[in-house]
Amino acid sequence: MDIQSKYPSESAVKKTEIVFPNDANPMGMLQGGRLIEWMDVAAAVCAQIHAGNISVTASIYEVEFFHPATVGDIITIEATITRAFNSSMEILARAFGRKVKDSTNKKVGEAFLLFVAIDDQAKPILVPAVTPQTSEEIMLYEQALERKNRKSSARK
Numbered sequence: 001m002d003i004q005s006k007y008p009s010e011s012a013v014k015k016t017e018i019v020f021p022n023d024a025n026p027m028g029m030l031q032g033g034r035l036i037e038w039m040d041v042a043a044a045v046c047a048q049i050h051a052g053n054i055s056v057t058a059s060i061y062e063v064e065f066f067h068p069a070t071v072g073d074i075i076t077i078e079a080t081i082t083r084a085f086n087s088s089m090e091i092l093a094r095a096f097g098r099k100v101k102d103s104t105n106k107k108v109g110e111a112f113l114l115f116v117a118i119d120d121q122a123k124p125i126l127v128p129a130v131t132p133q134t135s136e137e138i139m140l141y142e143q144a145l146e147r148k149n150r151k152s153s154a155r156k
Ligand SMILES: CC(C)(COP(=O)(O)OP(=O)(O)OC[C@H]1O[C@@H](n2cnc3c(N)ncnc32)[C@H](O)[C@@H]1OP(=O)(O)O)[C@@H](O)C(=O)NCCC(=O)NCCS
Pocket: 056, 057, 058, 059, 084, 085, 086, 087, 088, 089, 114, 116, 118, 122, 123, 124, 151
């Protein structure tokens, strides 16, 4: 492996939360915005470990909510890097929820987050490449380029 390349497992992050009433709507369901905030923090840690540098959120996309989580549920967010480009890195954040008295984990939501590593003047700087290992990592790595190209065309 190239010295300037890292495995996704080196920066993978798991963040755990409990849904409190302040995180929920009047029906006790976790608010989407709060889940995105938790995903953003987990993804920022993942990106910064990979880059070895401060990194900022440039974009959040393909956000989906699958199952509602409610007050008291335990939420686990798994953030993993799919691919690095020049200064930007795509992170996949997946959120799972479980009831305290039930061991089954349900997928609550997921999102892709694009982070850019910056220097002391807040200018983008190069980041190490990603070397995917598992079949899922390879699939996500390949699809990341398609997502990046689609987004670049849309931004133009
Ligand atoms: C993100 C930021 C550092 C990019 O700076 P910039 O001078 O516009 O940089 P560039 O146009 O040269 O782009 C740098 C990289 O970011 C990517 N990028 C920038 N904005 C992007 C966006 N909205 N979506 C996807 N990619 C984006 C570019 O494709 C490029 O990728 P590459 O270097 O891997 O090829 C700058 O726009 C910024 O600071 N934004 C605010 C970030 C912030 O405050 N986030 C917190 C949320 S409020």
